[in-house]
Amino acid sequence: MDVQTYMHGVGREARAASRFIAKAGTHAKNQALTVIAQALERKAKRLLEANARDLEAARKKKLDAASIDRLTLTTTTIEAMADGLMQIAKLPDPVGEIIGLKYRPSGIQVGQMRVPLGVIGIIYESRPNVTADAAGLCLKSGNAAILRGGSEAIHSNQAIAACVHEGLKAVGLPETVVQVIETTDRNAVGELITMQDYVDVIVPRGGKSLIERLMRESRIPMIKHLHGVCHTYIDDKADFDKAIRIADNAKTQRLGTCNTMETLLVAKGIADKVLPPLCKIYLEKGIELRGDAAARKIVPGMKAATEEDWYTEYLEAILSVRVVDGLDQAIEHITTYGSQHTDAIVTEDITRARRFLAEVDSSSVMVNASTRFADGYEYGLGAEIGISTDKLHARGPVGLEGLTSLKYIVLGDGHIRQ
Numbered sequence: 001m002d003v004q005t006y007m008h009g010v011g012r013e014a015r016a017a018s019r020f021i022a023k024a025g026t027h028a029k030n031q032a033l034t035v036i037a038q039a040l041e042r043k044a045k046r047l048l049e050a051n052a053r054d055l056e057a058a059r060k061k062k063l064d065a066a067s068i069d070r071l072t073l074t075t076t077t078i079e080a081m082a083d084g085l086m087q088i089a090k091l092p093d094p095v096g097e098i099i100g101l102k103y104r105p106s107g108i109q110v111g112q113m114r115v116p117l118g119v120i121g122i123i124y125e126s127r128p129n130v131t132a133d134a135a136g137l138c139l140k141s142g143n144a145a146i147l148r149g150g151s152e153a154i155h156s157n158q159a160i161a162a163c164v165h166e167g168l169k170a171v172g173l174p175e176t177v178v179q180v181i182e183t184t185d186r187n188a189v190g191e192l193i194t195m196q197d198y199v200d201v202i203v204p205r206g207g208k209s210l211i212e213r214l215m216r217e218s219r220i221p222m223i224k225h226l227h228g229v230c231h232t233y234i235d236d237k238a239d240f241d242k243a244i245r246i247a248d249n250a251k252t253q254r255l256g257t258c259n260t261m262e263t264l265l266v267a268k269g270i271a272d273k274v275l276p277p278l279c280k281i282y283l284e285k286g287i288e289l290r291g292d293a294a295a296r297k298i299v300p301g302m303k304a305a306t307e308e309d310w311y312t313e314y315l316e317a318i319l320s321v322r323v324v325d326g327l328d329q330a331i332e333h334i335t336t337y338g339s340q341h342t343d344a345i346v347t348e349d350i351t352r353a354r355r356f357l358a359e360v361d362s363s364s365v366m367v368n369a370s371t372r373f374a375d376g377y378e379y380g381l382g383a384e385i386g387i388s389t390d391k392l393h394a395r396g397p398v399g400l401e402g403l404t405s406l407k408y409i410v411l412g413d414g415h416i417r418q
Contacts (some may be wrong), residue, residue: 001185003185003187003191004149004187004212005179006183006188007188007191007192008191008195008198009262010146010179010181011119011146011192011195011197011198011199012181012198013174013176014119014144014145014179014198014199015118015119015197016174016176017144017173017174017176017196018108018116018118018119018143018144018177019246020143020171020173020174020177021116021139021143021177022115022116022118022142022143023142024142024171024173026093026095028087028171028172028173029093029139029140029142029171030089030245031167031170032139032167032168032170032171032173032196033086033088033089033136033139033140033167033255034086034089034167035166035167035170036044036085036132036135036163036164036166036167037081037082037083037085037086037089037163038082039163039167040078040081040132040163041078041080041082042089043080043159043162043163044075044078045228047078047156047159047160047163048074048075050155050156050158050159051071051072051073051128051155051156051159053085053155054071054128054152054153054154054156055068055072057069057152057290058071060180061152063152064316065256065316065318066255066256066315067126067152067256069254069255069256069338070125070126070127071128071152071154071156071236072128078131078296080129081129081132081133081160082132084132084136084377084382084383085132085136085382086180087377087380087383088136088137088140088382088383088400089140089382090382091140091382091399092374092382093140093400094114094141094308094368094400094401095114095115095116095141095142096113096115097113097114098111098112098114098409099111099112099114099406100111100115101409101411105351106417106418107412107415108410108411108412108414108415109411109412110408110409110410110411111200111408111409111411112178112406112407112408112409113406113407113408113409114401114405114406114409115142115404115405115406116142116143116403116404116405117141117143117200117201117403117404118143118144118201118246118407119143119144119145119146119201119291120134120143120144120145120146120199120200120201120202120203120342120385120403121145121192121193121195121199121201121202121203122134122138122145122146122147122148122202122203122204122205122386123148123192123193123203123204123205123206123210124147124148124149124150124383125149125152125153125206125207125210126150126152126153126206127153127205128149128153128156128157128160128309130147130149130335131147131149131156131157131160131161131164131180132160132163132164132383133376133383133384134147134160134203134305135147135160135164135387136382136383136401137382137383137384137385137399137400137403138177138178138385139168139177139178139185140382141400141401141403142404143403144176144177144178144179144355145177145178145179146181146192146199147161147178147181147253148188148189148192148229149180149181150206151184151186154184157180158180160180161178164178164180165178175246188329189214189299190217191212193217193218193219193220194217194218194219194220196219196220199309200220200221200223201219201220201221201222201223201396202214202218202220202222202223203222203223203224203386204220204222204224204386205386208226208227208313211224211225211226212226212266214215221393222390223386223388223390223393223394223398223402224361224386224388224389224390225258225339225341225386225387225388225389225390226339226389227258227313227339227341228257228258228260228262228339228342228387229262229263229312229313229337229338229339229341230250230258230259230260230261230262230263230274230338230339230341230344231261231262231263231265231269231330231333231334231338231343231344231371232246232247232250232261232264232265232343232344232345232370232371233265233266233324233327233330233343233344233345233346233347233356234247234264234266234267234274234346235267235270235326235327235330235345235346235347235349235352236267236269236326237347237348237349237352238267238270238274238346238347238348239346239348239368240270240273240274242346242368243270243274243278243346244274244277244278244281245327246263246344246346246368246369246370247261247264247278247346248281248282249370249372250344250370250371251264251282251287251319251369252281252282252285253372254372255314255315255316255317256315256316257315257372257404258313258341258387259341259364259371259372259373259374259375259387260315260371260372261319261344261370261371262312262319262320263310263319263320263321263322263337264278264283264319264320264321264322265322265323265330265333266295266321266322266323266324266327267322267323267324267327267330268294268323268324268325268326269326271294271295271323272298275295275298275299275321276298279299279302282319283301285317286317286320286361287317287318288303288317288318288319289301289302289303289318289319289321289410290302290303290305290306290318290319290320290321291303291304291305291320291321291322291323292305292321292322292323293321295321295322298323299321302321305321310322310333310336311337313339327352327355327356330345331356331359331360334362334395335360335361338360338362339389340361340363340389341362341363341364341374341389342362342363342364342365342366342371342374343360343362343364343365343371344365344366344367344368344369344370344371345366345367345368346367346368347367353367353368358406363387363388363389363395363396364396364397374387374396374397375397376397376398376399379396379397379399381397381399381400382399382400383399384397384398385398385399385402385403388399388402393405
């Protein structure tokens with residue numbers, strides 16, 4: 001296969017298909033989403049068989065446990081994919097929404113209309129569920145999608161793509177509205193991120209090395225986050241039971257996700273009380289602890305944390321722990337070492353909670369809740385195309401509105417400018 005020729009053909013087809021999906025009605029889009037969801041559930045056995053082929057190859061390549069976890073499909077995850085698509089179908093259609101319509105002194109009315117971005121290229125690793133989520137969100141927001149999943153998930157992604165095409169075909173939309181790249185050649189990524197004539201936005205979902213590469217090489221605007229160094233700060237005014245429950249869940253509910261806590265900050269006024277039982281839970285669950293001197297004095301078996309640890313997104317069973325003087329030092333630590341992804345405070349002091357919300361400059365900031373909630377599905381977006389830590393266009397979990405733009409509209413009745 002000539003990759004350049006193939007990718008440019010995909011791009012041309014996506015650009016042509018974008019015109020069809022941009023003018024598709026809400027009912028047709030919702031019906032397509034419904035058919036896709038039904039197909040995923042009906043063909044669950046086929047999806048699991050395809051995923052088993054990918055898992056077998058991944059184990060032969062000796063991929064790490066976190067990668068295997070992200071790659072794995074189960075009956076439950078397939079049901080979640082279908083449910084996410086149905087949630088998207090139930091959400092208001094953002095396309096065509098008019099906001100801020102106002103009369104000007106000249107008599108014209110000026111407002112803004114929400115419109116699709118056009119063609120969205122999505123590059124992701126390991127996670128087959130992204131194929132369904134991305135297809136559903138792009139479809140509902142009126143965009144054509146080019147999906148380039150990781151080579152390790154090629155069979156799973158193609159099986160999901162077949163369900164997507166079934167839904168598009170059912171409502172008379174071109175199957176090229178959503179194209180899943182069929183080649184595992186790495187050069188396909190290089191072509192995709194430079195096809196300015198065909199692609200309007202790139203959304204990368206993958207490891208730090210992938211996103212660093214795209215930041216260097218892409219000629220197309222991106223919606224991205226580089227890494228997720230997420231923090232939970234336990235204030236000395238925290239409820240003990242809440243603190244234990246939240247800090248446990250934030251780290252151990254799932255290790256290999258970008259919203260998993262990587263650093264625990266504990267106020268020194270509560271550290272003696274909360275760290276021993278909490279660290280006991282972590283150790284029982286196989287979490288390696290790396291702490292500062294104060295934390296290691298309270299929990300002697302803890303390894304010494306290095307400066308590099310505070311910057312690290314582990315995505316595995318390792319947690320950094322630091323005892324801080326209080327809220328000011330916690331915010332300073334997050335500002336210095338964080339990645340502006342997701343950070344949480346556990347406290348019963350409303351004034352401190354409000355300060356944390358106002359002063360921590362992350363895409364999601366939480367009070368008395370696990371960082372694991374930083375997710376489009378949990379936020380009611382149906383699903384997410386990714387999480388953005390950028391400040392322009394979209395920030396945080398990116399749902400339907402994040403995949404649209406605004407254009408100005410003017411309504412007149414024969415008005416001319418004097």
